[in-house]
Amino acid sequence: MSAPSYSIPGTATAAPSAAAAPTAQAGISAAEAARTVAEVLQQTQVEAVLAELDTELVGLAPVKTRIRDIAALLVIDKLRANLGLATQMPSLHMCFTGNPGTGKTTVALRMAQILHRLGFVRRGHVVSVTRDDLVGQFIGHTAPKTKEVLKKAMGGVLFIDEAYYLYKPENERDYGQEAIEILLQVMENHRDDLVVILAGYKDRMATFFKSNPGMSSRIAHHIDFPDYEVDELLLIAQQMLAAQNYTMGEGLSELLRQYLQLRRNQPHFANARSVRNALDRARLRQASRLYAERERVLTREDLSTLSPEDLRASRVFSTDSAS
Numbered sequence: 554m555s556a557p558s559y560s561i562p563g564t565a566t567a568a569p570s571a572a573a574a575p576t577a578q579a580g581i582s583a584a585e586a587a588r589t590v591a592e593v594l595q596q597t598q599v600e601a602v603l604a605e606l607d608t609e610l611v612g613l614a615p616v617k618t619r620i621r622d623i624a625a626l627l628v629i630d631k632l633r634a635n636l637g638l639a640t641q642m643p644s645l646h647m648c649f650t651g652n653p654g655t656g657k658t659t660v661a662l663r664m665a666q667i668l669h670r671l672g673f674v675r676r677g678h679v680v681s682v683t684r685d686d687l688v689g690q691f692i693g694h695t696a697p698k699t700k701e702v703l704k705k706a707m708g709g710v711l712f713i714d715e716a717y718y719l720y721k722p723e724n725e726r727d728y729g730q731e732a733i734e735i736l737l738q739v740m741e742n743h744r745d746d747l748v749v750i751l752a753g754y755k756d757r758m759a760t761f762f763k764s765n766p767g768m769s770s771r772i773a774h775h776i777d778f779p780d781y782e783v784d785e786l787l788l789i790a791q792q793m794l795a796a797q798n799y800t801m802g803e804g805l806s807e808l809l810r811q812y813l814q815l816r817r818n819q820p821h822f823a824n825a826r827s828v829r830n831a832l833d834r835a836r837l838r839q840a841s842r843l844y845a846e847r848e849r850v851l852t853r854e855d856l857s858t859l860s861p862e863d864l865r866a867s868r869v870f871s872t873d874s875a876s
Contacts, residue, residue, distance in 0.1 A: 587635060593628050597670040606663045610656045611792070612785040619776050620664065627671045644773035645673065645748045646740055648762075650755035651778030654824030657752050658712065660778075665710040668748060675746060676708035684718040687732040695728040699735045707747055716751035717761035733765060740771045781824050783813050790828050794859070799836070802860040815869050835863040 587593045594600050603621060626643065634640045645668065649657040662679050669677025682702055689695040721727040740749050751758065755777060762769035781789065790809060794800065812831060816822055839859055843851060
């Protein structure tokens with residue numbers, strides 16, 4: 554029995570012919586005449602996106618290197634096409650693995666921009682979803698939900714977070730497999746107009762791929778996002794505070810280092826997200842501290858400086874803290 558064929562409204566159901574290829578190149582006609590890497594980079598401004606990635610994300614050197622390698626491949630493919638050399642649409646579906654707060658969503662956004670500027674997708678937007686956005690709760694509900702999401706994502710990137718939750722083999726009545734089957738067909742038939750990025754914990758994604766070899770075979774790029782070191786987390790904290798016009802008072806940097814060393818060993822640590830949460834709570838304590846001094850004239854320094862006492866009250870410093 555053959556697998557059912559799924560179509561997405563407003564899109565073709567079969568792989569595009571060679572005549573359809575220029576559609577993906579809309580808006581970058583100048584790059585089509587380029588003969589050097591420098592010309593392609595100048596006309597598409599891809600390096601500006603890569604520079605933003607370096608600026609936005611601390612560390613992650615292996616991730617940034619892999620993204621640059623993918624960008625290089627796409628630039629060379631464009632030059633080959635310009636000279637009439639045989640080219641095949643590269644498989645660009647990806648899997649981002651790592652713990653929460655390691656920059657996976659940010660990299661997906663920048664990857665979409667790179668693909669768009671080089672003409673490999675039409676729009677360059679990112680649609681972020683989880684299982685609940687794709688899988689229905691009763692018969693006949695999953696296909697329309699999944700197709701609607703895919704329709705929105707066409708021309709860009711579909712980012713599926715915690716993708717392993719799509720597959721629940723312990724539940725025979727689960728409809729996640731139907732969503733997977735639709736995704737598989739669209740990933741193959743529309744790979745010139747849609748890039749799918751699956752994301753989640755490394756071990757769980759490995760189990761997911763073992764149970765779904767069809768999905769595994771369609772993923773060309775597996776990129777692992779390492780946890781941040783304490784020094785990197787400190788730099789992230791400084792960047793976050795600077796973006797909100799806050800500074801660290803005397804002694805806060807050393808105390809924050811202690812906080813991060815403790816917090817990393819506690820449950821539910823989420824890298825940059827945990828840093829943001831800690832700073833948000835410190836700002837709340839600073840606000841309460843200043844609010845209590847109702848008659849004092851507050852200076853710019855008062856309003857923009859976080860002190861050690863704003864962080865020291867955290868439960869992380871309590872010996873019986875569980876979070």
